[in-house]
Structure formats: structure tokens, C-alpha cells
Amino acid sequence: MDIKLDRYCFGADIGGTTIKLGLFTPGGDIVKKWEIPTRKEDNGSHILEDIAAAIKSEMEVRGLSKDNIIGVGAGAPGPVDKDGVVYKAVNLGWGILNMQQELNRLTGLMVRAGNDANIAALGEMWKGGGEGFKDLVVVTLGTGVGGGVIIDGKVVSGCLGGGGEIGHIHIEDNETEICGCGNKGCLEQYTSATGIVRLAKRRLEKDDMESRLRGGEVTAKTVFDAVKAGDALAIEVAEQFGEYLAKGLATVACVTNPEVFVIGGGVSKAGEVLLDYVKKYYKQYVFHASADAKFKLAKLGNDAGIYGAAKLVLE
């Protein structure tokens, strides 16, 4: 007699402070989500043990056996190759680690691992701003700028996990400050949350133009709030931001010609106004074959990673 088993998959998104976990149905319904702290002591050597323990405990509570679990997807903040090997995740204290193999050993479950930004992109394709598309680029504008390039439904991880590192596209020849990566003039230096603050501060220092940004704390949020309030200086900053991001995305379009760009990360909370500034300049820099690419906001916020991780094992 054939009994149809309930089947689930786990998604884990490992961040520098917390590990987000989710239990999903194969259709993409989230059954439960929770968080555990990221234990960075001993070079992060307890992180995978903690994930395995969390998964086992959840399976026990729900009375799920290995047969109920399709697999575990996991994202880490560092380059991850096709075999699930992480090449340094500085924020976790990891050197080179075969995360996929190790988590498989610890759980006895099928495991797929990937880079956190790439996996978040997959999540947005599955159930977020990129739903319905198979050729897309997801850009995450947070403290840094991450990206995920998806072609025909598959994330481009690259030969050493360096695919989708669009924050480090060289975009400005005249930069004097050094990016976190060691180069100068990376897209991230102008379009991340900190990059927007840099642009705003440079503009504020340039002259005495009146602005509601003067005197208070300058953040990506206060800049875009000021834009919405019609602040002329903030609008100049938004134009600069839009031109830089558009140049970078027009470049990406020359490589993969995506159907849609999905913009997420904390900065994207500014909403549609942010897309307007990017679209305006995109038209100016893009090669004609990619002129009609759509721009959408990401939808899943911080949950994109667990969605994408779960999706990874369903492929």
C-alpha cells in the first residue's frame, strides 16, 4: 500500500549575528520560521552543529523522519562554489569549508549550499518580486551591495562562487577612497546604504545649499525621505545614486540580458521613488537589446534567504 508522505524542506540563512531557519512545503508555503544566534567562537566551528541540532529538534517535535525531508538548503555570507564549498566567510570566522558535505554529515539529510545573496535572489524568483521570471538579476542594497544573477531559473554561482558580485563592478575612475574589497570605484561605494550616506555627505560638504539633511543624522532613509519631501540637495544625491546604479545594471544587462531587475535590501524600503531614479538613467546607458528590462522591488525582505535556501533543494 502506498502512503503519500508529507514532504518538507528546510532553509537556513547564516548571517553574522543570527541564523534564520524556515520549514517549507515543496509548494513554497512557509510552515515555521525561527532564528538561532550565530556562535562565532572557535572560528565559527559550532555554526553547522547548531543548525543540525535545530533541524533535528524541529523534526522530533513534529514527528518527522528523514523520509519526510527533501533536504536542507543553506546560505553563507561568502563565495560558495557549485559543490557547496565556502571560500572564506570572514564574518563567520570560516576559512575554506565544504559546508554542503559537513552539514550532510551532521544531519544525514541531502544538503545544498550557496552564497547568501545568490540564494536570496532565488527566493525572490520563487516567491518574491521576481515571481514568474526565469532570467533575472536581484540586487541587494544593504550595508554592502550583493547580487544574484539567475539564468533560466538557475543561480550563476561562477567557478569560485564569485558570480553575482555586482557590488564590485568598477564604475568610477575618479574615486580616491578604498572599497572593502581593496579596489576603488566599486558600485557598492555609491549605492549601498553607506554609499548613499557618503554621496550625501560629499554633497553637503560641497557648498552651503539649504537642505533638511543638515544638522541631523544622515542615513539612506533620511536621504530618501528628504527626496520625497522635495529637498533639492537630496534629489541631487538620488540622481547620482540612480546614475551609478543604472550604469552598473546596464553593464550587467550587456552580459546576461535579463527580463527583470529586482531591487531589495534595506535601501529599497524607499520604494518606487528609488526605482524611478534608476530607470531614468538606465535608459541612457543600456544597450538596445536590454532596453525593455523591467524594474521591481523585492518582496521577501529578510526572509528571501530562507525561501531561496529551501528552493535550492527542490531543483
Place this chain on the structure above:
Amino acid sequence: MDIKLDRYCFGADIGGTTIKLGLFTPGGDIVKKWEIPTRKEDNGSHILEDIAAAIKSEMEVRGLSKDNIIGVGAGAPGPVDKDGVVYKAVNLGWGILNMQQELNRLTGLMVRAGNDANIAALGEMWKGGGEGFKDLVVVTLGTGVGGGVIIDGKVVSGCLGGGGEIGHIHIEDNETEICGCGNKGCLEQYTSATGIVRLAKRRLEKDDMESRLRGGEVTAKTVFDAVKAGDALAIEVAEQFGEYLAKGLATVACVTNPEVFVIGGGVSKAGEVLLDYVKKYYKQYVFHASADAKFKLAKLGNDAGIYGAAKLVLE
């Protein structure tokens, strides 16, 4: 009784002047190659008929039936989508044309169509400078700059055939002349054969510095010949060329993180010296995950297209 049939495939590479044709074994041995003129009259409406006639005639001469032929691959100079639809091939007089369907109708054979530069890239992966690699970028430095991006052995054609258009990556903010595509500051404006001539002429006009490039005709070949002869002005031009191309390729590396860049086209006849200038600046602009990408020269020359077209039907 099972008789093992001899199996072959055809590759066709449609250029503005001639159509190159090749008959291949599935293992990639070339049985015959030949050319027919590209008839551009009547908006190029005889081109596919001519290819079909050439194929039929070759089959007849060799006593091959449809069962002997795996298929026909064909490349056209314009954006081609996944279904083999060409979106304007200006050099052939074509508007939007379902080349794959039409050539299938004319031959009765399985047909796969793609963009010529993308297909040349596939050829170089199969039997050329990229042999043995599956994640590569082929750059063709000819009259223009074409490209082919290959991920996991498959060409990235993009949603509207605009994948691998790396000649139109925006690379220079201070350009005043307009590129063939209508934008300003495209990679092609500095690294194509004509781009190198522009760089050289601008440098020659700048001052009176002695150079063997003065007085004679300036071409990409004379520039690199002068470089090899130690001409200081030509070396400056090669440095500029190398820096522009390196910037462009470092950008592509941020998107797909390839194992190898294969450089082809007429300009690449300069040989290893050309790669030296590119590698020098690549190190300076690349994100660390892609720092170890290899650089190789293309090997198949003008035959890359027919090789790649044939490979297209073997996938």
C-alpha cells in the same frame, strides 16, 4: 538487424558577405568546409533558401539521407532568442525572423539558431582556445567587439538575444563620440580594431612624440607591430587598450566569475603580447574571487562560427 548509421551535422555561419558552411562528425572532426555568397537583395530573403540548397546538394553528393543528419546549426549577426528568432540583422537586411523555424521548413532537418558571436564562443569552447572549460567568456575583437558568455557549457543568449553583448559595456564617462549603438563610451569604442586606431590617432595628435606609426597607415596590426618593436607611443596605446579591456572583463567577471577569458577576432592576431597588457590591468580592477581567471587566445579564427553552430545541434 541494427545498422549503425554514419551521423553528421551541419554548421552555417552567416556573415554580411559570405556564408560559411561546415559538415562535422559528432566528435567535432570537420569533414568539409566551404563558402557561398550572402545574397542580400530582397531584404536578404534568399539567404536561408541558399543555405538549404547548399545543404541538400551536399547531402545528395554524399548520398546522405535525413537519417544521417543530426541537425543544422546556424548563426546570424544579430540578437537571436532561445527559440531561434532573430531580432533584426541589419547587415543581412532582416527584420524579425524565426530563422530556426524557417530553415527547418526549408530543409526538413532539426535546426538550432543563435547569435554569431555567441556561437563562435561555443565553437572555441568545443575545439578552440576554451577547450576543456565550461565557464568561459569569449571576446571577439574585430571591426566591433562581440562576445559570448558560457555558463556550465551553455551560451547565455538572454531574454531577447542580448546576452554577451560585452562590446557595449559602458566603460568611459568622458567620451564625446557616439558608438554604433547610439551610446557613448562603450568598450567597443576602444578595443575593437577601429577602436585601437582611434586610440592611436588621438595619441598621435596629442603631441609630436616620435613613433613609427607616423606617416603610414595606422591599423590595429601596425600598432601592435610597433609595440613589438618597442615603439614608446604604440606601447602607450597598448596600455590604454589593455586597461579598457581589463576594466570591461573585470566587470563581466563580477557577473559570471568565469574560469577563462578567450580572446579572438582579427585584433587577437597580435598574439600573447596583447594578453599581457590585458592581464596587467585585470589584476587591478578585478574582484578577488575572479582574480585567478585565465586568459587564452582563440584558436579557430573564422571557423569558430561553423564549429559552434554544429555544436549547437549536439546539445
